[in-house]
Amino acid sequence: MERIPILKMGxxxxxxxxxxxYDRLALTLENDLINMVSKTEAKGVLIDISAVxxxxxxxxxxxxxxxxxxxxxxxxxxxxxxxxxxxxxxVELGLTLSGVHTALDVEQGMELLRDKIxxxxxxxxxxxxxxx
Amino acid sequence: MNKESAAxxxxxxxxxxxxxxxxxxxxxxxxxxxxxxxxxxQQSEEFLTALIKAFGTSSAEDTDxxxxxxxxxxxxxxxxxxxxxxxxxxxxxxxxxxxKEVLSNVLEDRFKEDPATLYREIISMNKIMDSLSMVTxxxxxxxxxxxxxxxxxxxxxxxxxxxxxWEGILALPIIGTLDSARTQVVMExxxxxxxxTGSRIAILDISGVPTVDSLVAQxxxxxxxxxxxxxxxxxxxxxxxxxxQTIVHLGIDLTNIxxxxxxxxxxxxxxxxxxxxxxxxxGTSQNNxxxxxx
Numbered sequence: 534m535e536r537i538p539i540l541k542m543g544x545x546x547x548x549x550x551x552x553x554x555y556d557r558l559a560l561t562l563e564n565d566l567i568n569m570v571s572k573t574e575a576k577g578v579l580i581d582i583s584a585v586x587x588x589x590x591x592x593x594x595x596x597x598x599x600x601x602x603x604x605x606x607x608x609x610x611x612x613x614x615x616x617x618x619x620x621x622x623x624v625e626l627g628l629t630l631s632g633v634h635t636a637l638d639v640e641q642g643m644e645l646l647r648d649k650i651x652x653x654x655x656x657x658x659x660x661x662x663x664x665x
Numbered sequence: 666m667n668k669e670s671a672a673x674x675x676x677x678x679x680x681x682x683x684x685x686x687x688x689x690x691x692x693x694x695x696x697x698x699x700x701x702x703x704x705x706x707q708q709s710e711e712f713l714t715a716l717i718k719a720f721g722t723s724s725a726e727d728t729d730x731x732x733x734x735x736x737x738x739x740x741x742x743x744x745x746x747x748x749x750x751x752x753x754x755x756x757x758x759x760x761x762x763x764x765k766e767v768l769s770n771v772l773e774d775r776f777k778e779d780p781a782t783l784y785r786e787i788i789s790m791n792k793i794m795d796s797l798s799m800v801t802x803x804x805x806x807x808x809x810x811x812x813x814x815x816x817x818x819x820x821x822x823x824x825x826x827x828x829x830x831w832e833g834i835l836a837l838p839i840i841g842t843l844d845s846a847r848t849q850v851v852m853e854x855x856x857x858x859x860x861x862t863g864s865r866i867a868i869l870d871i872s873g874v875p876t877v878d879s880l881v882a883q884x885x886x887x888x889x890x891x892x893x894x895x896x897x898x899x900x901x902x903x904x905x906x907x908x909x910q911t912i913v914h915l916g917i918d919l920t921n922i923x924x925x926x927x928x929x930x931x932x933x934x935x936x937x938x939x940x941x942x943x944x945x946x947x948g949t950s951q952n953n954x955x956x957x958x959x
Contacts, residue, residue, distance in 0.1 A: 613896060617856030620891040621849075629890040631921075636896035637863055 537562045539569050545646055546570065546608075547639075549581040554588075559595045566599055570606050577646035578603050581639055583614030593628035600633040609634060609649045613642035670786045671720040673775040674768065681767050682713050688763040700750070712739050713764075726789055728796040740797060741804045748808025757805045761798045765791065825851050827858040834935045835864045836928065838903075840873030848884035852891055859897045866935040867892050870928050872903030882917040889922050898923070898938065902931035 535558060540547040546569055548562070570578065578599070585592075600610040611634045615623075623630065634649070636642035674681065686709055690702070715735045722732035740761070747757045768790055776783035820841070830836045837855055841847075855867055869885065871877070877885075889899040900923040904912075912919060925931040936943060 612894075615895045617853060617860060617891075617895065620856055620894040621852060623894055624887050624891045630894060635894055637859065637865065638896075641863075641865065641896065 536565065539566055541569075541573055541575070544576040544650065545643070546573065546575045546578045547581070548579065549584075549639075551584045554585060554592055554595075556591055559592060563595055563599055563602075567602050567606070570603055570608050575608050576650050578608050578610045579639065579642045579646060580610065580612050581614050581642075582612060582619070583616065583638070585619060586616060588619050588622055590626050590628065593623050593626060593630065596633060597628070597630055600630070604632065609646060611636055611642040611645055614638055667782075667786065668721075670772055670775060670790075671717070674720055674771055675717050677771045678713065678717055681764075681771060682710055684767040684770070685709060685713070685764050688767060689760065692759055692763060708739075708743060712736070712743075715739060726793060728793055728800070736797065737800055740800050744801045744804035745808040745811075748805045749812060752805075754802065754805060758798055758802060761794065761801050765794045768794070825854050827854050829858075829862055829864070830868070830932065831935070831941070833862075833864050833939055834866045834868065834932070835859065835862065835897075836868045836870060836932075838870045838873060838928075842876070843874060843881045843884050845880075845884065848888065852888045855888065856891060856895060859892060859895055864897060866898050866900065866938060868900045868902055868928065868931045868935065870903040870931070871901060871908070872905070872928070874903075874908075877908045877911055879915050879917060882912060882915070882919070886919075886922065900925055900931045900934060902926070902928045 535552070537548060537550055537552075537558065540549075546566065548566065550562075552558075554562075566578065569575070580596070580599070596612060600612075603610045612630070613636045615635065634645060636645050686706060689705065689709070719732040719736055722730070727733075728737075743760065744757055747760075769787055772786050772790060773783060776786060825847070826838070828836045828838070835855070835858055837851065839851060843851070855869075858864070859867060869888065871885070874881065885901060889901070892899045901919070902925040904924055904926055923931075923934065925934060
C-alpha cells in the first residue's frame with residue numbers, strides 16, 4: 534500500500550505530501566505520524582502540502598487532528614505551502630485550522646519551528662536546572 | 666404606403682436630404698463637438714437612400730421585413746456608436762425624428778388636393794418612422810449597457826491592486842464597497858501575490874471602504890483566515906471611527922485579527938514582526954539631499 538514518507542530532521546519530523554490525499558492515505562498518515570512522534574519524541578512536525586491541489590472537509594479535519602494530537606504529545610505542527618485555491622476552499626468550508634501554525638514554505642516553516650522550540654527551551658530552562 | 670408617395674419621396678430625395686440636414690444642424694441637440702458635419706452628412710445620405718428603397722418595396726409598412734434589414738443595420742451602427750460617444754437619448758432619437766417632419770412636408774405637397782390619402786399616408790409614414798425610432802432607442806440603450814458593463818469590469822480590476830511595500834510585506838488598499846464577488850477577486854489576487862512574492866505579512870487597508878456591515882466584516886475575516894492558512898499574517902488598517910463604532914454595535918468579533926487605525930501604524934507593526942528596524946539617517950540635510958539626487 535502507498536505510504537507517505539516521514540523524515541526525521543533533528544528534533545523535527547518532515548512530511549512532504551507529493552500526491553493528492555485520499556481518505557485512507559490521510560488516515561494512514563495520521564496514524565504513522567503520531568506513532569513516529571511518540572517513537573522519536575519529536576518537538577515539531579512540519580507538513581508540506583504545496584503539491585496538494587484538492588482538499589475537502591475530511592482533509593481539513595485530518596490536518597486539525599494531527600495538530601491537536603501532536604500538541605498533546607508536546608510537538609508543534611506547522612503546515613506549509615498551502616495553495617491559494619486550497620486556502621479559499623478551506624475557509625469557505627469554515628475550517629480555519631485555528632490550532633495549526635502555518636508558513637509559506639518549508640524554509641520559513643523550519644524557522645518558525647526553531648523559534649517555537651527555542652521559546653519552549655527558554656521557558657523550561659528553570660525546570661531542567663532543578664533536575665540537574 | 667402606396668406607390669405614389671414612394672415615388673414622390675424618391676423624386677424629392679435631394680430636397681429631403683437637404684432639409685433633414687439643415688433640421689439636424691439647426692437643432693440645439695446637435696453635438697458637433699462629438700461628430701463632424703461631413704460625417705453626419707454621409708451617414709444621413711446613406712440612411713435616406715436605404716429608406717427610400719425600402720419604401721418602394723411591397724412590404725413597406727413592416728419594419729421587420731427583409732427590405733428594412735440594411736436600414737436596421739445602419740440604425741444599429743449609428744445608435745451604438747452614438748451611445749459610446751456619449752450622446753444623450755434625446756440627441757440620438759432626434760436624428761430619426763427630425764426626418765419625420767421633412768417627410769411629412771413632402772407628402773403634404775404631393776397630396777395637397779386629396780386630404781383623405783394624405784391622412785392615410787402620413788399615418789403609415791409615422792408608423793414606420795416610430796418603429797424605426799424605437800429600434801434606435803433599443804440599440805442605444807443596449808450600447809449604454811455595454812458601456813456600463815465594461816466600466817464595472819474595469820472598476821473591479823482597477824480597485825484591487827496588491828502592492829509590495831517592503832520585502833515580505835504586501836499592502837492591499839481596498840476602495841469601494843466589498844461584496845461577495847469582489848471579495849473573491851481581492852482574496853485571490855492577494856493569495857496569488859503572497860505565493861509569488863513569498864511575503865509573510867499582508868496589510869488590508871480599508872480606508873476606502875465606505876461602510877462595513879456584518880457581511881463585509883465576514884468577507885474580511887474570510888480573507889484574513891485564508892491568508893493565515895497559507896502562512897501569512899494579515900493586519901487590517903484604516904479603520905475609521907464610524908467603522909469602529911459599527912463593528913462594535915454589530916457585535917462583530919475581530920479580537921483574533923490585528924487591527925490598526927492607519928496604514929503607517931500597520932507598517933510599523935509589520936516591521937517589528939519581521940524584526941526590521943527603521944532609523945533616521947544621521948548627517949546633515951545637505952548630505953541627505955545629495956543621496957536623493959538633488
